[in-house]
Amino acid sequence: MGVVQLTCGHLCNLFAVAAYILFTGGRSLSPDGEALLSFRTSVPKSEGILQRWRPEDADPCRWNGVTCNVKSRRVIHLNLSHQKLSGEIPPDIGKLDRLEILELNNNNFYGKIPSELGNCTELQALYLQNNYLSGQIPSELGNLTELQFLDISSNALAGSIPPSLGQLNKLITLNLSTNFLVGSIPADGVLVKFAQESFVGNRGLCGVQINMACKDGRVGGSSSGYGSDDNRDGRNKNSARLLISASATVGALLLVALMCFWGCFLYKKLGKNDAKGLVMDVGGGASIVMFHGDLPYSSKDIIKKLETLNDEHIIGSGGFGTVYKLAMDDGNVFALKRIVKLNDGFDRFFERELEILGSIKHRYLVNLRGYCNSPLSKLLIYDFLPGGSLDEALH
Numbered sequence: 001m002g003v004v005q006l007t008c009g010h011l012c013n014l015f016a017v018a019a020y021i022l023f024t025g026g027r028s029l030s031p032d033g034e035a036l037l038s039f040r041t042s043v044p045k046s047e048g049i050l051q052r053w054r055p056e057d058a059d060p061c062r063w064n065g066v067t068c069n070v071k072s073r074r075v076i077h078l079n080l081s082h083q084k085l086s087g088e089i090p091p092d093i094g095k096l097d098r099l100e101i102l103e104l105n106n107n108n109f110y111g112k113i114p115s116e117l118g119n120c121t122e123l124q125a126l127y128l129q130n131n132y133l134s135g136q137i138p139s140e141l142g143n144l145t146e147l148q149f150l151d152i153s154s155n156a157l158a159g160s161i162p163p164s165l166g167q168l169n170k171l172i173t174l175n176l177s178t179n180f181l182v183g184s185i186p187a188d189g190v191l192v193k194f195a196q197e198s199f200v201g202n203r204g205l206c207g208v209q210i211n212m213a214c215k216d217g218r219v220g221g222s223s224s225g226y227g228s229d230d231n232r233d234g235r236n237k238n239s240a241r242l243l244i245s246a247s248a249t250v251g252a253l254l255l256v257a258l259m260c261f262w263g264c265f266l267y268k269k270l271g272k273n274d275a276k277g278l279v280m281d282v283g284g285g286a287s288i289v290m291f292h293g294d295l296p297y298s299s300k301d302i303i304k305k306l307e308t309l310n311d312e313h314i315i316g317s318g319g320f321g322t323v324y325k326l327a328m329d330d331g332n333v334f335a336l337k338r339i340v341k342l343n344d345g346f347d348r349f350f351e352r353e354l355e356i357l358g359s360i361k362h363r364y365l366v367n368l369r370g371y372c373n374s375p376l377s378k379l380l381i382y383d384f385l386p387g388g389s390l391d392e393a394l395h
Contacts, residue, residue: 032068032075033060035095043087045108049080074098081127082106089133094119106130113152119142125149129175132156138175139164151175154200158182161205162215166191177201184214259354297328306372309336325384335368335385339378 029037033055040050045182053063060075061068069075075096093102094116100123109131118140119124124147135156141150142164148171157179165174166189174194182204185191196210206214309324315335316323324336372379 008077029055029058030060030073030094033058034097035067035092036060036063036078038090038092039085039231040181042090043085045084045086050085067291069098072098076122077101077103085109088112091112091116093117096120097122099123100146101125103127104131109133111135113138113141113157115140121145123147128150128155130155131154134158136160137162137165137181141165142167144168146172147171149173153177153179161185161191163188174198181205185209230301301328302381303372306336326381333384335366335382337380337382339380362376 010373036053037055040053043050044193049064049324053060057063059073060066061073065078065080065083068074069076076097076098077100079101081103082105084107086105088111089104089109091114093114097119102117102120102123102125106129109128110133112135113128113133115138117123117137121143123144126141126144126147126149129151130153134150134157135158136159137152139162141147142162145168147168150165150168150171150173153175154177156174158181160183161176161181163186164187165171169190172192174191176199177195177197178201181202183206185199185207187206187208192209194209199205199207199210206212252387273364304328305328309326313324314322314327315325324338324340326334326336328334366385367383369381369383371381
């Protein structure tokens with residue numbers, strides 16, 4: 001009888017091992033897993049989260065940032081926001097055709113938004129804001145009829161807004177702000193219900209949504225012909241914009257050289273005695289101009305912080321000005337460059353140059369967030385980079 005029990009026990013163990021091999025180790029990677037591995041390959045720089053996506057693990061549902069449907073085991077949510085990822089978004093992302101939420105915001109993605117995202121027809125939320133994505137908004141996004149939340153703000157997207165976005169009848173939130181979009185905003189479909197804050201920071205746009213009449217007299221685009229006239233107008237405006245931007249960049253470089261000359265003269269004359277504090281600088285008459293609308297601070301909040309800066313916050317100084325470390329209450333840190341106030345006529349020209357420089361966004365350039373136009377000096381607000389100064393790196 002004991003022999004029979006032992007035999008049955010072995011049979012049970014063999015059955016369990018066979019079942020494990022059948023349902024885990026012996027199973028090849030799913031199509032969703034292969035798409036995610038292609039995504040990992042396209043992102044050469046990360047903080048390690050993607051390194052834990054291993055092909056030998058046949059179940060991608062256990063990978064970091066991945067959520068699957070319990071029954072179908074298909075990927076429905078990919079959350080990789082705020083991970084310092086750098087690379088292009090691969091076309092294979094479109095193979096995740098059961099995806100409902102995609103969060104790739106606040107990273108360093110560049111290149112175009114893949115048109116294959118239009119295959120993810122069950123998407124309800126798409127967050128790509130605060131990256132360095134360029135090119136045009138793919139018209140295939142109009143296929144995402146279940147989409148409720150779309151945020152592609154604070155990138156470097158250009159061209160016109162595709163009329164196909166007007167087909168997203170379930171759209172609740174739309175944010176296309178702080179890009180380089182041009183042309184008339186389509187007035188057909190769901191786009192007509194969104195106000196100015198959805199489009200702010202795109203100087204080439206016009207339409208009824210932003211109360212800006214187009215040069216041809218229209219106040220909004222039409223979806224007929226899929227906006228071919230708008231695209232043609234957008235290309236012409238883009239060419240003119242590139243020419244103006246190139247001229248402005250050359251002018252800005254000459255301006256910087258002139259500012260350095262004047263700065264060296266003033267620095268030798270005044271020394272560091274002007275760096276005792278910024279309370280007087282941001283007194284009456286100060287105003288804040290912000291170039292990127294994604295900062296959650298009012299002018300009052302920023303001015304209040306500026307008034308607390310003193311010599312202890314200085315992280316660099318030279319002929320061009322003094323640089324302070326500006327820490328906000330939420331933990332975000334910025335670099336504040338103080339430039340001595342020059343004559344009013346020169347300042348007006350300088351403000352125009354700053355607007356042009358503030359509209360430039362590139363992954364290899366430090367973002368100019370805005371400036372404070374105070375009675376005594378210019379206060380430039382940049383993203384803070386903790387690696388020290390360029391002078392220290394070179395010498």
